[in-house]
Amino acid sequence: MRGVSTPRTAPARARRDEDKTARREAILDAASRVWDERGYASATMTDVARETRLAKGTLYLYFRTKEELFLALLARQLWTWFDRVDADLAALSAPQEARTLAAHLTEALRGTHRMVDLLTLLSAILEQNVPIEATLAFKAGLGERLRRTGGVMERLLPHLREGQGARVLLHFSALVVGLHQVATPVPAAKAATLDPQLHFLVLDFHEELHVALTALLLGTERAG
Amino acid sequence: MRGVSTPRTAPARARRDEDKTARREAILDAASRVWDERGYASATMTDVARETRLAKGTLYLYFRTKEELFLALLARQLWTWFDRVDADLAALSAPQEARTLAAHLTEALRGTHRMVDLLTLLSAILEQNVPIEATLAFKAGLGERLRRTGGVMERLLPHLREGQGARVLLHFSALVVGLHQVATPVPAAKAATLDPQLHFLVLDFHEELHVALTALLLGTERAG
Amino acid sequence: MRGVSTPRTAPARARRDEDKTARREAILDAASRVWDERGYASATMTDVARETRLAKGTLYLYFRTKEELFLALLARQLWTWFDRVDADLAALSAPQEARTLAAHLTEALRGTHRMVDLLTLLSAILEQNVPIEATLAFKAGLGERLRRTGGVMERLLPHLREGQGARVLLHFSALVVGLHQVATPVPAAKAATLDPQLHFLVLDFHEELHVALTALLLGTERAG
Amino acid sequence: MRGVSTPRTAPARARRDEDKTARREAILDAASRVWDERGYASATMTDVARETRLAKGTLYLYFRTKEELFLALLARQLWTWFDRVDADLAALSAPQEARTLAAHLTEALRGTHRMVDLLTLLSAILEQNVPIEATLAFKAGLGERLRRTGGVMERLLPHLREGQGARVLLHFSALVVGLHQVATPVPAAKAATLDPQLHFLVLDFHEELHVALTALLLGTERAG
DNA sequence: AATGAATGAGGATTCATTCAT
DNA sequence: TATGAATGAATCCTCATTCAT
Known part of the structure; x- marks a missing residue:
């Protein structure tokens, strides 16, 4: 019928x-x-x-819901980023400069524009209608990757204590989400930045991220 | 009926x-x-x-659209935050420790939970259906406040060069948005963090922000 | 937009x-x-x-939901039927014959074909997605009408004890629903009844209802 | 996955x-x-x-359609009920009291809760998408069983004339369907019946059926 | 200036049925 | 015979926005 x-x-x-x-x-x-x-x-x-x-x-x-689909998309893109970073860092020998490490993490983000958009919406939208196990699976996967890559960072930056690697990555992701938003305004907002007074609102995402992450790593060292 | x-x-x-x-x-x-x-x-x-x-x-x-209304709400809350910070910092004499300044900025955020939610959605959602002048007005206001408060910060942290104050505030806002998202998971995600392996995903927003901002300020100093 | x-x-x-x-x-x-x-x-x-x-x-x-709408439709039709019956019975003086009363109740159903369909689906379908207060209001209204009209029936049929009037009406509604189903087969089933062996499955709804209700009333009298 | x-x-x-x-x-x-x-x-x-x-x-x-499947299910359950009744009544000798016979028919329904639900939906839903021959076969089977068991009833209740047995069974089925609906309200409706005013809406299905069927049989006798 | 009834495009999700393997 | 992936029509409901009063 x-x-x-x-x-x-x-x-x-x-x-x-x-x-x-x-x-x-x-x-x-x-x-x-x-x-x-x-x-x-x-x-x-x-x-x-x-x-x-x-x-x-x-x-x-x-996929059981739209949100589950897009969560899967985000996950796939995230894991790809972690893979790339892991491969990148595996080629380095300890110890490294904060600046260098920051460059690697930042460069690995090239071309992942949309992933970052998704990442921004993650908590606000995606977790609305996602079956609980999907959320749990995502968080578990995320935790694993953070710890693994965090471990590598601890090896490369000896001043990082056990567990601080993952934490720095978390801070890094915060910077990514936040800076992306500031540095990638919607078209309408672009007009605003033509004003010279507002020119400092124009940021180059990758450069800014590099600066901020370097500062974060250096600061972590100094703060102990 | x-x-x-x-x-x-x-x-x-x-x-x-x-x-x-x-x-x-x-x-x-x-x-x-x-x-x-x-x-x-x-x-x-x-x-x-x-x-x-x-x-x-x-x-x-x-308000011409729903988005214009909520943009106005965000603006009002932001200006309030700036007012509070400005008043706070006005009482301080130069120079200050990075840690102390970080504490002031962070503390001024207490009770602005929801503002941060709005801030997160800012570019993703709010600017969708907002009349262009409203966007321009918002950006102009934001720029002004950032420069003003940025100037104060430059006075209190002498290692900050001209214009770096506003930039640090921009980085700070990035951290706020990003960390808030990580540190305030939706209920469904909370279940995930009961797993001891994932315990490091549980963050205290204000503390974490303080740590990260301090690192950022210290790092900025070292990086020059 | x-x-x-x-x-x-x-x-x-x-x-x-x-x-x-x-x-x-x-x-x-x-x-x-x-x-x-x-x-x-x-x-x-x-x-x-x-x-x-x-x-x-x-x-x-x-109407908040589709079901609430159709429940309202059913209610309206039911109340109309009760009104008609009440007006009808008000003209009679006690005591009446079971057969006569049965005729009045049955005749009042003329032209309410679809109401009976709705009545059949009542519990099966309608109460699925109906806001609880709507259900309660319906039941309350139904109870009131049953008791009121039941009271009239007790006056007209003296052998009915207090409360039995409403109960008989409930039995009557059961007969209505059940007989309507048997007596009003869907087109496909009609073909079946062309077979002489199955001719007894062809019922005239109103007549059958009259017979059954009369029997019910008489039986109630004898059973006490 | x-x-x-x-x-x-x-x-x-x-x-x-x-x-x-x-x-x-x-x-x-x-x-x-x-x-x-x-x-x-x-x-x-x-x-x-x-x-x-x-x-x-x-x-x-x-099964060609979903409806054909559920029609077959209903048929199987109905035939089982007829089998049970036939076996039951075979043990009785004529003549019987109306009350006794009513008890037998009613008791045979114990545990057929769901069959009655199906029966209720029969005309409203089932016959929608059922291949015509399936409908015909069902009606034929139903007719045969009604006539057979109806004959037994005529033997046990001598006042029933030829053909009245099947007809009484039809009325009985109407009562079953109708009373089941009234007596088995969906959960939402249960709340309504907590109100003492509405308490009379609470019926015990089997008892009520027994009362009504007895009345029906007695009434049939009196009405001739 | 204020009202609030009316709008209707739009979106997620379900599920009986088919058909290539 | 058995499979189960694929289909896609169908349906309910939401909500930002308008406009006659």
């Missing part, structure tokens, strides 16, 4: 687990693209479905 | 400019209360109207 | 309480028509809105 | 007719359990499939 229609060439069915994982990734890819295009004006599931060329219902086979 | 009104004494008409300003403030008061109660689950104009005991249409005589 | 469109000639605004009541009634009228047309295939709010020539959102100003 | 299957040993294929019948029964068993658990909030095919440990598509090999 329902579901009767003339489908366009149907997508291959994801039958094996690896196919399913691939489809899941494809959905996240689509979500990422939609997010990119629509910017803040929140993307809709209809958009994502259209972009994936899948039926809306199919999305719900892979 | 729904939809049957209980007529109440109509509010006095705001004829004179000062009456209008008062009404505008009353609306912001109501919006603030609504925002407090509803938290993230975004407050509606209906809520604000009910809280003000004005009709919904009346709100639109004072 | 929303709500921008070119409306067709807008309906007059229901400003006074009596206008609102009228509009409420108009919505119920529309709902009734939709229910009639769509039959069992459940009517949608979109249908009701189109029929009323009101916007969908407007319906929700008068 | 959602959408990743845990393969389990596939169920044996039902090749022989008796295997197929067994599988059909197994599906009905599952449907029955699902119906029990989910109550009114209508059970889904997904639920039934999960409960059967069969794939959703497999259900459609045995």
Whole structure:
């Protein structure tokens, strides 16, 4: 009675687990693209479905809610960032300068513009309608990555005591979110910064982040 | 029966400019209360109207859009914070310790929980549907306050060069937004932090902010 | 940003309480028509809105949920039936024959076809998404009408003891619901009854109800 | 990860007719359990499939639509009830008291709570999307059972004329459906009946049914 | 200036059914 | 036979905004 229609060439069915994982990734890819295009004006599931060329219902086979989908997207992007940082830092030998380490962390963020947007909305929006286990899984994954990469930082910056590495990363993420917001104003706000008086509101995100993170690391050393 | 009104004494008409300003403030008061109660689950104009005991249409005589209203609320709260900081710092004589100054800025944030929430959503949401002049006015006001208070900071921390005061305040605001998010997880996320492995994700907002800001100030000094 | 469109000639605004009541009634009228047309295939709010020539959102100003609307419709029809019965019985003098009383109750049902459908779905569907106070109000109203009309029946049939009138009405409503279902098969089932062997499944609702109710009243007398 | 299957040993294929019948029964068993658990909030095919440990598509090999499945379930439960009544009445010798016979019919209903729910929804919902032959087969089966058991009743209650037995059973079913609805209110409605004024709305289903059926039988006798 | 009824686009989610494997 | 991924129409409800009074 329902579901009767003339489908366009149907997508291959994801039958094996690896196919399913691939489809899941494809959905996240689509979500990422939609997010990119629509910017803040929140993307809709209809958009994502259209972009994936899948039926809306199919999305719900892979993610229980819209928020779970976007949380997964954020997670994927975060893990990628951690991977990149880990690979980067693995090539370094201890001890390192604060400035150098700050550069590595900051550079690894290049091209992750939208991830940061998502990160900003994380608590405000995403955790609204996310099944509890998804939240727990996310937090657990985050904790693990923070501790792992934090450990590496403690090796490279000997003045960091046990556990301080993860904490510094947390502070770093705070700077990322906060500075991104200040440094990446919406178009409307750009007009404001043409005023010379307001020129100091124009920040280069990566440079500013580098400066702030360096200061943070140096300050941590001095403060003990 | 729904939809049957209980007529109440109509509010006095705001004829004179000062009456209008008062009404505008009353609306912001109501919006603030609504925002407090509803938290993230975004407050509606209906809520604000009910809280003000004005009709919904009346709100639109004072604010063109919902976003303009909440931007005005954020501005009011921000200016209050600046006022408080300015008064605080005026009592101090140069030079001051980074730690002390950090404490003053941080303490001035006590009780502004919700302002910080608004601040977080600022670029992501608020600037969506805000008339351009409102955005410009906000940015102009913000710039002025940052420069003024930044100047005071430069006086108290002699190692800060001209213009660095405002910049440090910008970094501070980034930390505020970012740390608030990390340190104030939604209820669902709290469950996650019961896990001892994740305990380090639990932060005390003010303390953490103090630590990070102190580090930032000290680091700025060392980095020159 | 929303709500921008070119409306067709807008309906007059229901400003006074009596206008609102009228509009409420108009919505119920529309709902009734939709229910009639769509039959069992459940009517949608979109249908009701189109029929009323009101916007969908407007319906929700008068009824909080779809179910509340249809409960109100049922209530209105029920109260009408009670009114009719009360007027009818008021003209009679005690004592009456069971058969006569049964005829009055049964005849008052003429033309209330759809009300009975609604009545059938009452517990199964309607009470799903109905605000609790609406349910309570309905039950209270129902109780009052049953007791009032039950009292009249006790006057007319002296063998009925105090309280038995309402109880008989409850049994009557059970018969109404149950017999209506048996006696009013959906089209598909009609084909079945062409078979002579199954001819006895064809019942005339009103006649059958009369027979059964008479039997019920007589039996109550004999059983004491 | 959602959408990743845990393969389990596939169920044996039902090749022989008796295997197929067994599988059909197994599906009905599952449907029955699902119906029990989910109550009114209508059970889904997904639920039934999960409960059967069969794939959703497999259900459609045995039943063409959801409604056909639940009609089959109702039929199975009804025939069981008739079997029980027939066995019961076979042990009795004519003539019997109305009260006694009413007790037998009523008692046979013990534990068929959910069947009655289904019966209530019969015309309203079930016959919507049922293939015509399925409807015809159901009606035919129903007719046969009614006539057979009706005949037994005519033997036990000599005042019943030919054909009146089946008719009384039809009236009985009406009482069952109707009283069940009144006597088994949804939880929300229960609150209403705490009010002493509404206490008379609280009925004991079996007792009430016994009273009403006895009255019906006695009344039929008197009315001739 | 104030009102508040009316608007209606828009969005998330469900679930019976199909069909390629 | 059995599978289960894919389908997509369908539905309820929200809420910022308007405008006649």
